[in-house]
Amino acid sequence: MVSIHTRQLLSGLVLPVMVFLAVGTVLAGQIWPGRAIQIRMAAAQKAGAIYQVLLFPQRQFHEWQITLQGVGDLLAANAQLRQENQKLAYWHGEAQTLRQENARLKAVLHWGAEDTRDYVSGWVVRDESGPYLRAVLLQVGEHRVQQGSLAVDSFGLVGRVSEVGPHVVRVLLIEDAASRIPVTLQSSGGDAMMIGDNTPYPRLMYYNQSLMPEEGEHIVTRGQxxxxxxxxxxxxxxxxxxxxxxxxxxxxxxxxxVRIFDGGFTLEAPPSAGRVREKPPLLPDHRDGEAPSNWQNLRRFLPFSSLRNG
Structure with missing residues (x-):
C-alpha cells in the first residue's frame, strides 16, 4: 500500500511532468518538422481505419432510418418522378440537338479539347474539422502527391494538400483560416484572394475597389x-x-x-493596383538555396527571440 503522503507527492508531480512533456513535444516538432510530420501522418493513418470501424454502426443505423422514412413517401415520389421523367425526355431531345450543333461548330472552328491534367482520386477516411482546423484525410495508396496540389470534388474546389504521408494526405479545406486561394470574378472580371476564417463561407479580400464583386456572380481559380x-x-x-x-x-x-490534381502549385497573390499587399514573414525560414537549420526553427518558435520585419 502506498502511503497518503506518497500519493499526494505523486499527484503533485503529474501536472509538471505532463507540462514538461508537452513543451518538449512542441519544441521537438519545431526543431525537426519533417520527422514530426511523418510521425503525425503515420498515427493519423492508423487512427483512420479505427475511426471507420467505430463509425460503421452509426452509418448503418442512419441508412436504416433513411430507408424507413422513405417508405411512406414512395407514392408521392413516384408521381413526382413521372413528371420529372417527362421533363427530362424533353430536355434530352434539346440536348441532343445542341450537341449536334456544337459538333458542327467545333468542326468549323477546328476546336480541340485541352490537355487533361494528371490526377489522383482518394476516399476520405477521416474528417478533422473542428473549432481551429478544417481538413480531411485522404487514402491515396502508393500514388505520389505533391504538397500544395489542388483538390476538387464533383462540384468544385475543396482545398489543397497541406501534408503528405506514405499512404494518406491531409487536404486543408478552403474554409480553414490558413487557406489562401487566388480567384477570378467571372462577371466583374476582377481578381481577388479567397481567405478562409474557419466558417462555412470564406472571405473575399484584396480585390480592386473599382471592380467590386457582384452578388451571385461565379468565381473560379485564377490561372498563374x-x-x-x-x-x-x-x-x-x-x-x-x-x-x-x-x-x-x-x-x-x-x-x-476527392480528386487531387498533380503538380506544384504556388498560391501567392501577385501585387497589382487596388490590392493591399500582405506583410512579409517576420523571420525568413532560410536563405535562397539553403535549408532551414535547427537553430532557425527553434528561434522562430521561441517567444523571446529577436524578431525583425522582413
Missing amino acids: TGLTGGVAVGRVHYLAPGQPVVIPDAALGKLEL
Whole structure:
C-alpha cells in the first residue's frame, strides 16, 4: 500500500511532468518538422481505419432510418418522378440537338479539347474539422502527391494538400483560416484572394475597389504560374455591405471521393493596383538555396527571440 503522503507527492508531480512533456513535444516538432510530420501522418493513418470501424454502426443505423422514412413517401415520389421523367425526355431531345450543333461548330472552328491534367482520386477516411482546423484525410495508396496540389470534388474546389504521408494526405479545406486561394470574378472580371476564417463561407479580400464583386456572380481559380485556372470555386454573397464572402460549390460537409490534381502549385497573390499587399514573414525560414537549420526553427518558435520585419 502506498502511503497518503506518497500519493499526494505523486499527484503533485503529474501536472509538471505532463507540462514538461508537452513543451518538449512542441519544441521537438519545431526543431525537426519533417520527422514530426511523418510521425503525425503515420498515427493519423492508423487512427483512420479505427475511426471507420467505430463509425460503421452509426452509418448503418442512419441508412436504416433513411430507408424507413422513405417508405411512406414512395407514392408521392413516384408521381413526382413521372413528371420529372417527362421533363427530362424533353430536355434530352434539346440536348441532343445542341450537341449536334456544337459538333458542327467545333468542326468549323477546328476546336480541340485541352490537355487533361494528371490526377489522383482518394476516399476520405477521416474528417478533422473542428473549432481551429478544417481538413480531411485522404487514402491515396502508393500514388505520389505533391504538397500544395489542388483538390476538387464533383462540384468544385475543396482545398489543397497541406501534408503528405506514405499512404494518406491531409487536404486543408478552403474554409480553414490558413487557406489562401487566388480567384477570378467571372462577371466583374476582377481578381481577388479567397481567405478562409474557419466558417462555412470564406472571405473575399484584396480585390480592386473599382471592380467590386457582384452578388451571385461565379468565381473560379485564377490561372498563374503553377496554379490551374478556371476551377469552379463558388458564388459571391454579401453578409453585410462591404463584406463579400464565397458560398462554395463543393459539398464540404459530406466529402467522400476527392480528386487531387498533380503538380506544384504556388498560391501567392501577385501585387497589382487596388490590392493591399500582405506583410512579409517576420523571420525568413532560410536563405535562397539553403535549408532551414535547427537553430532557425527553434528561434522562430521561441517567444523571446529577436524578431525583425522582413
